[in-house]
Structure formats: C-alpha cells, structure tokens
Amino acid sequence: MAVAWSEKASSMEALSLSPPMSPPVILTQDELKKIAAYKAVEFVESGMVLCLGTGSTAKHAVDRIGELLRQGKLNNIIGIPTSKQTQEHAISLGIPLSDLDSHPTVDLAIDGADEVDPHLNLVKGRGGSLLREKMVEGACKKFVCIVDESKLVKHLGGSGLALPVEVVPFCWKFTADKLQNLFKDWGCIARLRNDGKGEAFVTDNGNYIVELYMEKEIGDLQVASDAVLRIAGVVEHGMFLDMATTVIVAGELGITIKNKH
Numbered sequence: 001m002a003v004a005w006s007e008k009a010s011s012m013e014a015l016s017l018s019p020p021m022s023p024p025v026i027l028t029q030d031e032l033k034k035i036a037a038y039k040a041v042e043f044v045e046s047g048m049v050l051c052l053g054t055g056s057t058a059k060h061a062v063d064r065i066g067e068l069l070r071q072g073k074l075n076n077i078i079g080i081p082t083s084k085q086t087q088e089h090a091i092s093l094g095i096p097l098s099d100l101d102s103h104p105t106v107d108l109a110i111d112g113a114d115e116v117d118p119h120l121n122l123v124k125g126r127g128g129s130l131l132r133e134k135m136v137e138g139a140c141k142k143f144v145c146i147v148d149e150s151k152l153v154k155h156l157g158g159s160g161l162a163l164p165v166e167v168v169p170f171c172w173k174f175t176a177d178k179l180q181n182l183f184k185d186w187g188c189i190a191r192l193r194n195d196g197k198g199e200a201f202v203t204d205n206g207n208y209i210v211e212l213y214m215e216k217e218i219g220d221l222q223v224a225s226d227a228v229l230r231i232a233g234v235v236e237h238g239m240f241l242d243m244a245t246t247v248i249v250a251g252e253l254g255i256t257i258k259n260k261h
C-alpha cells in the first residue's frame with residue numbers, strides 16, 4: 001500500500017517540518033527513519049508487550065513510545081529490549097521493561113533493518129544485536145520493520161554490505177573459514193568485525209561477529225540459512241526470513257506500507 005503526501009504530512013507535523021505544499025523539502029536519511037518510526041508507533045496500543053528494537057531507526061520509535069507514555073496517551077506498556085543499548089535508553093525514558101522469560105508472547109515488535117527484499121526478508125545485525133533481535137522478534141505476533149528507502153534491495157546481500165553472523169569467540173577463525181568455504185561459489189570473503197579500536201567487536205552475548213561479503217546473489221535463502229546454522233561455532237545469522245509482517249518504508253515520495261500476504 002502506498003501512502004503519499006497526506007500520511008507524510010501527519011508524520012512531518014510530528015517532526016515539526018514545513019508542510020508539504022511549501023517548496024520541496026529534501027529530507028535527510030535520519031528524518032526518513034524518524035517518519036517510518038513514528039508511523040509504526042501508531043500500531044502501538046495501551047497494554048501491549050512490545051519488542052524494542054536496536055539501531056538509529058528503532059531509537060526514534062523508542063523515543064516516541066517514551067513520549068506518548070509521558071503524555072499519558074499510552075499506558076501499561078511493557079518493553080522487551082533487544083540490546084543493552086536499547087535497555088539503557090528505555091530505562092532513561094521510564095519505559096517499564098521485562099524479558100522473554102516473564103513475557104514469552106510479545107504483541108508487537110518495531111525494529112529497523114539493514115536490507116529488505118521484495119518478499120519482506122531482512123538482513124539485520126549490522127548494529128550487532130541480531131541474536132537478541134531474532135529471539136524477541138521471533139516471539140512477536142506482529143513485527144513491523146521500519147526503514148528508509150535506501151534499505152530496499154532486490155535480493156539479500158544486494159547492498160554489497162555485510163551479512164553478519166554471530167559466532168563464539170573460541171577458534172573464531174576456524175568458523176570464519178568454514179563460512180567462507182560454504183559460500184565459495186558466491187565469491188564470499190569472511191571478515192571479523194572490529195570495534196573501531198583495533199579489537200574484535202564483542203556482542204552483548206560475549207560473542208564475535210563474522211561479516212560475509214558475497215559477490216553474487218545468495219539464491220535459496222532458507223537453504224543458506226540452514227547451512228550456516230549447521231556449522232558448529234555459529235550462534236545465529238542476520239537473515240530474518242519470513243519474520244516481518246509489515247515493512248514501513250519512508251522515502252522522498254512518502255510512506256509505503258508493505259504487508260506480508
């Protein structure tokens with residue numbers, strides 16, 4: 001479903017931007033992320049248990065939920081954060097939190113993605129939180145993915161950026177070699193993610209991330225997913241197949257809402 005200016009106008013009002021009939025407004029990527037996030041929060045109802053996503057797009061949604069709680073427009077929300085970063089942020093906003101042990105069924109997830117294909121399959125985890133995201137989002141009745149239009153790809157891996165795989169630190173190089181070898185026909189290069197200070201990036205779960213760069217389209221995603229998960233040493237990967245129920249895309253021409261059939 002494509003929603004053009006009227007929907008965009010209400011989102012833009014929330015952002016205090018100029019109305020759409022004034023001279024063309026070039027929105028930044030972050031403004032588009034915010035528009036998608038605010039639209040997704042319209043799905044939130046009082047009393048819901050919510051999965052709180054991780055990343056710069058999801059942060060706008062968490063901010064908005066915090067704002068609506070403060071204004072008394074939402075009540076009795078329980079959030080389940082998908083990272084320590086989101087947990088700290090939600091606490092700072094006064095959002096009551098829980099976990100999957102206490103709330104194994106979650107009403108709604110709102111989270112970003114790194115890539116979205118035409119079937120609503122996602123690559124997630126370039127922010128490093130893919131394991132907790134997959135656990136919590138897998139427990140959700142509804143998963144609304146929020147992206148700006150730069151995240152749309154024809155096939156996963158199509159952005160030329162990495163497919164992240166969380167691995168145990170023990171003999172990570174051995175696991176990375178196995179992964180690279182698994183996808184050798186795709187020209188795969190496996191690299192350990194670093195923390196920007198010359199050390200390995202460590203996830204909230206104490207693991208490492210191996211990034212896979214493919215030269216070619218992955219092909220059958222389910223087959224690839226199963227093969228990756230069969231490698232001992234792999235904890236989880238960033239392909240989120242058949243999980244998103246809705247994707248909200250914010251672009252220069254407005255908001256598009258894609259629902260799973």
Ligand SMILES: O=C(CO)[C@H](O)[C@H](O)COP(=O)(O)O
Nearest residue numbers: 055056057112124125127129
């Ligand atoms: O999967 C994620 C974190 O693990 C993020 O949702 C994904 O990386 C998108 O991030 P951003 O909203 O900052 O573009």
